[in-house]
Amino acid sequence: MEMTGQRTETEMARFFALLDGHDGAYGVAFPDAPGATAMGKTVDEALRNAAAAIADWIDDGEVPEPRSIDELRQDPEVAEQLADGAAFVVVPAIVEDSRPVKANISMEAGLLAAIDEAASSAGLTRSAFLVTAAREKIFGGSLRDSVREIAKRDAH
Template identity: 40%
Template sequence: MFRYPALIDGEAGAYGVVFPDLDGVVAMGDTIDAALLNAEDALRDYARSCEELGEQLATPSPLESVEVPEGSTLTTVPLIRPGGKPVRINLFLEEGTLAFIDGEAKRRAMTRTAYIGWMANRMAQMGG
């Protein structure tokens, strides 16, 4: 899994994300969270398009080498590729943890299952 450098700029109500390594791959959002979620989708769509066209996916640059324009913030966006067959599991979680999961899932308009899968992928991306 890769994490691509991304630059966020804008102001409340209109944020943009660009990928210095990937010309033309951009995302927008009303909030920084929304812009970053949209950036994950844009990155995944770009990777899928590269695969369909038989093109090589660009290797992410080290963060240290990315030039950050004034007014922009440097972050990374994970390339999370869905795939594989869903498998049913049973989990036992502390009530507070489950409440957090349900709140975050609702905030992101996801099901509990989708959120747990998404979060597990994010933690794997971060090496957590």
């Protein structure tokens, strides 16, 4: 996966990160995002936390262009970490710009009815439910927990 050149407005930035650790203690570091790190008891938890860490690191919606994997391999510090057992992982960097964009999608009528029912049961709009489901699919975690967190936040 090559990540050089300019992104369009609809393209999501992805950063290569280094994952290292052992059962019960995993860490993720971003060579192109100094100070952005994440930890987790499992690989999945560390990767979820890494997505949040890179999102927090990005400032003012400006996403610096990350280096390609080939460029990173040439970096002596990265090469040393890889030699010590770290592995490359790709982490999506979603910029939270609070600017909703209308999207027209097509799906089976029965699935749409199920989405509407589930959204209503959770106290969410269809859009909020679909956004929550998309985030769960991209970042991992529990959709049920995400819906609960949104409901709590919106209740305050």
